[in-house]
Amino acid sequence: MGVLDGKVALVTGAGRGIGRGVALLMAEEGASVVVNDLGASLDGHGVDTGPAASVAAEIKAAGGNAVANTDSVTDWQAAEGMIQQAVDAFGKIDVVVNVAGILRDRMVFNMSEDEWKDVLNVHLKGTFNVCRWASVRFREQRSGCIINFSSNSAFGAPGQPNYAAAKAGIIGLTLNCANGLSRYNVTANAILPSGHTRMIDSIPRAREAVAHTGKLPSELAKGTDKDPENVAPLIVFLASDAARSVSGHIFGSFGFSYVLMSQPKIIKTLRSDHRWSVDELSELIPKAFGPELETIKNDSGFYNKIQEIPGGQWVDLGNGREFWGSKLEPYGENVW
Amino acid sequence: MGKLDGKAALVTGAGRGIGRAVALELAAQGAAVVVNDLGTSLGGEGSDQSIAQQVVDEIKAAGGRAVANTSSITDYDAAGEMVQQAVDNFGQIDIVVNVAGILRDRMIFNMSEEEYDIVAAVHLNGTFNTVRHASALMREQRSGRIINFSSVSAWGSPGQPNYGAAKYGVLGFTAVLANSLNKYGVTSNAILPGATTRMTDSTPRGLEFMKEHGKLPSEMAEGTDGDPANVAPMVAYLATDDAQHINGHFFGVRGTTIALYSHWEMAGVLTAEGRWKPEELIELFPDTLGKTIKAPEPVTLPGSPRPLKGAAAMQADPATWKTLAPGIELWERSTYFDAKR
Numbered sequence: 293m294g295v296l297d298g299k300v301a302l303v304t305g306a307g308r309g310i311g312r313g314v315a316l317l318m319a320e321e322g323a324s325v326v327v328n329d330l331g332a333s334l335d336g337h338g339v340d341t342g343p344a345a346s347v348a349a350e351i352k353a354a355g356g357n358a359v360a361n362t363d364s365v366t367d368w369q370a371a372e373g374m375i376q377q378a379v380d381a382f383g384k385i386d387v388v389v390n391v392a393g394i395l396r397d398r399m400v401f402n403m404s405e406d407e408w409k410d411v412l413n414v415h416l417k418g419t420f421n422v423c424r425w426a427s428v429r430f431r432e433q434r435s436g437c438i439i440n441f442s443s444n445s446a447f448g449a450p451g452q453p454n455y456a457a458a459k460a461g462i463i464g465l466t467l468n469c470a471n472g473l474s475r476y477n478v479t480a481n482a483i484l485p486s487g488h489t490r491m492i493d494s495i496p497r498a499r500e501a502v503a504h505t506g507k508l509p510s511e512l513a514k515g516t517d518k519d520p521e522n523v524a525p526l527i528v529f530l531a532s533d534a535a536r537s538v539s540g541h542i543f544g545s546f547g548f549s550y551v552l553m554s555q556p557k558i559i560k561t562l563r564s565d566h567r568w569s570v571d572e573l574s575e576l577i578p579k580a581f582g583p584e585l586e587t588i589k590n591d592s593g594f595y596n597k598i599q600e601i602p603g604g605q606w607v608d609l610g611n612g613r614e615f616w617g618s619k620l621e622p623y624g625e626n627v628w
Numbered sequence: 629m630g631k632l633d634g635k636a637a638l639v640t641g642a643g644r645g646i647g648r649a650v651a652l653e654l655a656a657q658g659a660a661v662v663v664n665d666l667g668t669s670l671g672g673e674g675s676d677q678s679i680a681q682q683v684v685d686e687i688k689a690a691g692g693r694a695v696a697n698t699s700s701i702t703d704y705d706a707a708g709e710m711v712q713q714a715v716d717n718f719g720q721i722d723i724v725v726n727v728a729g730i731l732r733d734r735m736i737f738n739m740s741e742e743e744y745d746i747v748a749a750v751h752l753n754g755t756f757n758t759v760r761h762a763s764a765l766m767r768e769q770r771s772g773r774i775i776n777f778s779s780v781s782a783w784g785s786p787g788q789p790n791y792g793a794a795k796y797g798v799l800g801f802t803a804v805l806a807n808s809l810n811k812y813g814v815t816s817n818a819i820l821p822g823a824t825t826r827m828t829d830s831t832p833r834g835l836e837f838m839k840e841h842g843k844l845p846s847e848m849a850e851g852t853d854g855d856p857a858n859v860a861p862m863v864a865y866l867a868t869d870d871a872q873h874i875n876g877h878f879f880g881v882r883g884t885t886i887a888l889y890s891h892w893e894m895a896g897v898l899t900a901e902g903r904w905k906p907e908e909l910i911e912l913f914p915d916t917l918g919k920t921i922k923a924p925e926p927v928t929l930p931g932s933p934r935p936l937k938g939a940a941a942m943q944a945d946p947a948t949w950k951t952l953a954p955g956i957e958l959w960e961r962s963t964y965f966d967a968k969r
Contacts, residue, residue, distance in 0.1 A: 295906050295907065295910065317906075321906060368741045399808055400756075400759060400760060400763050400804065400805060400808060400809070401760070401763040401764040401767050401809075402764075403756075403760060405704040405757075408753065408756050408760075409753065412748070412752060412753070412797075416748065416752075416793060416797065417744065417745075417748065420744055420789065420790075420793065421741075423736060423789075424736055424737070424739060424744075424789075427736045427737040428737045430737075431737050446800040446803075447800070447803055447891065447892050448800070448803030448804050448806060448807040448876065449804060449807070450804060450807045450808035451808070452804065453756065453801055453804045453805070453808070454756075456800040456801060456803065456804045457752060457756070457797040457798070457800050457801035457804070458797065458800075459800060460796050460797050460798075460799055460800020460801070460803075461748075461752065461793040461794060461796055461797030461800065462793070463796050463800075464782045464783075464784070464792045464793040464794070464795060464796025464797065465789055465792065465793035465796075467782075467783060467784030467792065467796070468736065468784050468785065468786065468788060468789045468792040468793065469736060469789070470784060471784040471785070471786045472735055472736055472784075472786035472787065472789065473736070473737075519903070521903070522903050522904075525903065525904040525905060525906050525908075525909060526904070526909065528906040529906050529909040529910060529913065532906065532910060534909075534910040534913070535913075537921075537922075538913075538918070538921060540784065540923075541921065542892070544894075547899075548899060548900045548901065548902060548903060548904070549897050549898065549899040549900075550897070550898045550899075550904070550909075550917070551894050551895075551896070551897050552894075552895045552896045552897075552917040552920075552921070553892050553893070553894065553895060554890070554892065554893045554894065554895040555783075555892065556799075556878060556889045556890055556891055556892065557889065557890055557938065557939065557961070557964070558880060558887040558888070558889055558890075558938065558939035558961065559888055559889065559890045559960065559961045559964045559965070560887065560888045560958065560959065560960050560961070561880075561885055561886070561887040561888075561939065561943060561958070561959040562885065562886045562887075562952070562956070562957075562958050562959075563884055563885040563886075563949075563956070563957050563958075563959075564884040564955055564956045564957075565884070565955040565956075566884065566955060567857070567858055567861070567884060568858075568861040568862065568884060568886070569861060570631050570653075570657060570861050570864045570865050570868065571631070572861075573861055573862060573865035573886075574631070574865060574868065574870040574871075576952065576953065576956060577865065577871075577874070577886070578873075579952065580952060580958050581888045584888055584890075585873065585874055585877065585888075586873075588876075588877065588890065588891050589876070589891070590803040590806055590807055590876045590891060592892075594894060597894060598894070598897055598899065601897070606899075607916075609898075609912055609916070611900075612900055612901035612902070613898070613899070613900045613901075613908065613912065614898075614899050614900075615896070615897070615898055615899075615912070615916040615917075616896060616897040616899070617895070617896040617897075617916065617917075617919070617920070618893075618894065618895055618896060618967055619963070619966060619967035620893055620894075620895045620964070620967045621895070621920065621923075621963060621964070621967075622895040622896070622917075622920055622921060623921075623922075623923040624783050624784075625780070625783050625889070625938045625939060626783065626784070626923045626937050626938050
């Protein structure tokens with residue numbers, strides 16, 4: 293008995309890394325899975341039907357149900373085909389998990405048009421394509437679950453203007469799905485994952501690690517808190533019937549910790565009984581917003597922030613599990 | 629003496645609505661302005677070169693300096709030429725304000741590929757294109773101001789999967805700019821505007837208004853809370869040297885109210901010594917992270933035409949405002965500041 297028995301899921305980018313871990317655990321918990329992966333290189337070049345097929349084979353060897361799909365999420369019709377493949381193979385579609393992604397890091401002042409467009413295309417349009425076609429089915433069957441992968445890079449990673457814009461856009465799209473599809477009993481949540489995958493292998497810090505250990509970070513991650521498979525249990529939970537009332541939120545997975553994010557909201561408002569002049573604003577904005585203009589930072593180092601939570605603030609849940617809760621409201625400025 | 633004397637600005641979408649008001653205000657403060665507007669319809673069709681020129685004429689008639697540009701920001705090279713036009717005409721580029729935008733609203737399950745593509749191209753690629761070229765020059769001159777237009781639609785407006793995604797993307801992009809360009813003296817901030825323009829004319833509420841009053845809301849906006857001119861002073865302020873310390877922030881601006889947004893923070897954490905099992909989350913979630921997960925119900929107040937949510941619901945109580953100066957009041961989200969204590 294698994295917590296996803298009888299469900300049908302599409303996982304994009306499921307051939308390697310985090311996506312693979314999600315597909316394997318969903319299948320282990322009883323879901324039938326369309327394993328999508330184009331098998332492209334990290335920067336989006338080339339194709340290889342191997343990764344998707346091998347994950348599907350792995351699932352089947354363990355007694356699960358899976359089919360492989362090697363199309364690109366950037367292709368509107370191919371995204372429709374992925375949903376259709378789930379319906380044809382398993383009778384319906386209950387869950388879509390959008391993990392597929394590429395990297396083309398560059399500072400904004402040096403970035404090429406292609407570096408921008410390719411990354412936006414895979415992450416944001418690819419996620420839109422899959423959500424668009426899944427939402428048609430979800431609306432008809434009056435149920436569904438959307439889990440989209442964003443990133444803490446969305447909150448301001450300096451060398452990733454393209455990736456951050458796309459990953460932030462995915463949060464916006466997810467909130468739109470949550471609000472637009474709630475009447476059809478569809479949930480939508482966004483994930484900030486972590487884990488040592490080939491994405492991490494590509495960053496400068498990883499090259500230092502190779503110099504030290506002779507191995508890539510991804511090769512040393514298995515079983516540690518850097519293992520990309522650590523993200524999967526959160527995804528399975530959100531896809532399960534136990535999370536039917538959880539929608540419109542941003543969750544992070546960092547090490548062995550899961551985070552519920554507090555979304556941006558209005559914290560101060562200044563109002564006048566007349567139209568502002570620029571001179572007035574020069575005087576009053578620092579006075580009204582001063583401390584927050586200094587203290588609010590686009591700082592996404594959540595892994596470290598978790599380590600910095602003082603020991604006394606954790607609530608013991610038994611078996612080595614602990615909970616830390618702030619009084620911050622998780623939902624955003626919910627104007628809709 | 630203006631607050632922006634000697635500065636050169638590019639304002640996209642400056643032919644109408646908020647963009648026009650921003651261009652006029654920057655010029656009134658002494659900036660020389662490249663007035664960019666393709667002159668398209670709200671949906672992005674067609675073009676009309678006179679739209680940008682009218683604003684240039686208006687600025688010049690008032691004694692200011694301006695040139696027109698009628699290219700599309702979706703064109704990477706054309707965006708580079710806009711920045712170059714500022715340099716050629718005014719010697720430099722100090723300020724970029726990205727206002728240009730279009731709408732193609734549709735529920736996600738009915739949206740076409742083109743409706744997604746064109747909205748993403750204008751809002752996201754367009755904002756990148758101007759910033760990409762301007763940031764290279766701002767980096768060299770060690771100063772600059774980038775002000776990007778996002779929207780409250782980013783928070784999940786149901787019929788706008790394309791626009792909402794693009795506008796949240798603009799927030800992420802702005803955060804990157806803030807973190808990567810500040811060392812060069814460049815600040816980057818985002819505005820979530822509210823105004824009665826042709827964009828809001830197209831909404832169901834706008835069409836209802838038309839039926840009732842025989843006029844579009846935008847035609848009756850002047851002098852009201854919805855006047856797009858109300859958004860301009862905050863943009864001009866962020867462009868001044870006075871605002872050098874303001875970087876990476878999101879401001880909601882409508883009428884005579886200016887709101888400051890918090891950013892993404894951790895609300896709660898579940899941690900373990902090893903990998904979680906789904907069953908453990910099912911067991912522990914409801915009484916931990918799940919406790920605060922429901923947003924409060926909207927509040928309907930006597931006299932309010934529709935239920936209020938979020939800050940608007942809290943701000944309805946006059947007692948939550950304190951006077952900062954004559955005619956000027958400040959509201960603080962008590963739940964946020966209590967949590968911070």
